[in-house]
Amino acid sequence: xxxxxxxxxxxxxxxxxxxxxxxxxxxxxxxxxxxxxxxxxxxxxxxxxxxxxxxxxxxxxxxxxxxxxxxxxxxxxxxxxxxxxxxxxxxxxxxxxxx
Numbered sequence: 001x002x003x004x005x006x007x008x009x010x011x012x013x014x015x016x017x018x019x020x021x022x023x024x025x026x027x028x029x030x031x032x033x034x035x036x037x038x039x040x041x042x043x044x045x046x047x048x049x050x051x052x053x054x055x056x057x058x059x060x061x062x063x064x065x066x067x068x069x070x071x072x073x074x075x076x077x078x079x080x081x082x083x084x085x086x087x088x089x090x091x092x093x094x095x096x097x098x099x
Contacts, residue, residue, distance in 0.1 A: 009064055010053065011039040016068040017057045027056035 014024055021032035037043040038053070045053070054061040066072050077085050
C-alpha cells in the first residue's frame, strides 16, 4: 500500500476553502509559484511550511491527509458509543479483507 503524501490534497483543500494561489502565497509570504510547486509535488514541503499552509487556508494540519469531500472516520465516530465504535471497526475490517 502506498503512503498518502500530504501534498496530495493541498490543492483540493485550497480550492475547497475558496482561495487562490496568490491569496495563500500572500498569507504565507511566499510566491504563488512556490505554492503551486508544493501542490503539484514538483517541490517538497517541510513540516513547518505545511503547518503554515494549513493555517493560511484555515484548516487543521491533520485534515490535509484526507480528501476534503469526505468526513473523516474520527469525525463520524466522535459521538459514537463504545459499542458502536467496536461495530464500526469490525465492519471496516471485513470490508478491507474483501477485494
